[in-house]
């Protein structure tokens with residue numbers, strides 16, 4: 074066989090800057106960068122004369138648009154690419170580009186970040202994929218570290234034709250601590266994926282590490298579905314059952330689910346504000362509030378102590394139902410402190426651009442919300458870790474808070490128990506996507522809203538509900554780990570019964586993920 078001279082075949086240039094072939098005619102392109110832009114049609118005239126490439130293979134850059142320079146590029150991209158909306162990523166543009174570069178029936182094979190399955194910034198892209206491509210296969214390599222990449226990679230194989238069929242092949246490889254099925258040794262981690270008998274679920278050993286390999290036909294996601302997650306048939310059945318038998322979702326029972334404060338200058342508003350610093354600087358109490366950060370949230374209760382933990386300097390007040398900046402006049406020490414940091418605070422040009430005062434907190438939320446009885450969770454956690462806040466803490470942006478419509482104490486205890494149950498931890502971990510290293514999960518509003526809630530108001534469940542509330546009362550006050558784990562176990566059992574799970578389903582649920590029941594921080 075004659076070796077092909079690759080030098081002749083490598084073409085270089087900026088792939089994104091020129092509008093893709095079919096829009097090129099409709100949209101004259103002019104930009105300072107155009108000299109370097111890659112003219113697909115000009116350079117591959119004979120290919121486009123035949124309708125486009127048979128395949129496009131690549132490892133496009135994963136760069137969030139906020140990090141792209143110069144900022145005007147955003148405007149160029151938004152004018153050229155349908156999916157360049159919101160906080161999109163350059164990788165998405167390459168997926169769209171490939172749709173324009175391939176002929177009908179041509180294939181695209183990319184290694185991209187698996188975040189494209191779940192981030193809000195990629196939601197346009199996911200809909201684009203559903204309407205312009207047939208999804209052939211997704212192989213999610215999660216945190217296997219098969220490639221040296223800063224992201225968790227997946228292999229995406231798409232075909233340029235109108236969507237066909239209702240399902241596609243999904244595979245995933247995840248590192249696990251210990252095998253739970255009979256373990257198979259492999260010399261190549263990807264080799265189990267050659268199996269054609271589906272569904273496939275095996276635990277494999279490779280280079281002294283253990284991995285769970287799954288491959289199955291997954292239903293195609295629906296348009297506008299908030300995130301794409303795919304489940305092995307057994308878990309799919311459990312999730313469907315939880316959703317189908319639920320009386321409502323958490324969203325139906327809440328007045329608000331929100332992230333906490335985003336000061337965009339924590340090292341002025343929060344980080345230095347220990348009790349000692351406050352005393353030394355004589356900052357006025359009227360503007361100071363104890364603030365929860367993620368490490369202050371234990372499962373069941375908040376752990377905050379005035380000699381160790383932090384306050385927020387909150388230069389806002391509520392007037393006529395609106396949150397407005399305070400007049401700093403009556404607070405001379407706070408004013409002096411803020412003035413001393415004025416340069417840093419003023420560097421937040423977006424405050425000025427939106428007509429706001431230089432000393433404001435960017436996302437200030439509302440003090441009357443913080444005063445409510447509420448449930449709080451760290452944004453990032455390895456397991457469901459909700460706590461009751463009955464002390465009107467302010468909440469920082471590393472946490473989310475949930476204000477229930479029913480503000481009664483017992484109702485909050487009941488919902489707290491559900492949120493901390495194995496059932497809802499299972500639901501969360503399977504439906505939110507495992508998007509971070511070290512098996513940590515995001516606890517965003519969009520995920521929490523979808524939690525299924527069983528028929529807690531039905532008279533037939535009254536005795537079970539009463540018992541759950543009593544257990545939660547103890548869990549939010551007791552100190553010993555032993556009592557905690559036996560009460561949690563009992564609550565899990567009672568909550569399984571509220572969801573009407575059979576003993577087989579409970580067994581399947583408990584063996585499908587590893588439940589971490591860490592000991593309490595306070596004991």
Ligand SMILES: C[S@@+](CC[C@H](N)C(=O)[O-])C[C@H]1O[C@@H](n2cnc3c(N)ncnc32)[C@H](O)[C@@H]1O
Nearest residue numbers: 085086087088089090111131132133134135163
């Ligand atoms: C994730 S890396 C891929 C690296 C490649 N797999 C390798 O092993 O060398 C993404 C590549 O895309 C290139 N790139 C970034 N933006 C581009 C653009 N607009 N047009 C063409 N290439 C681009 C980067 O220079 C980088 O080499």
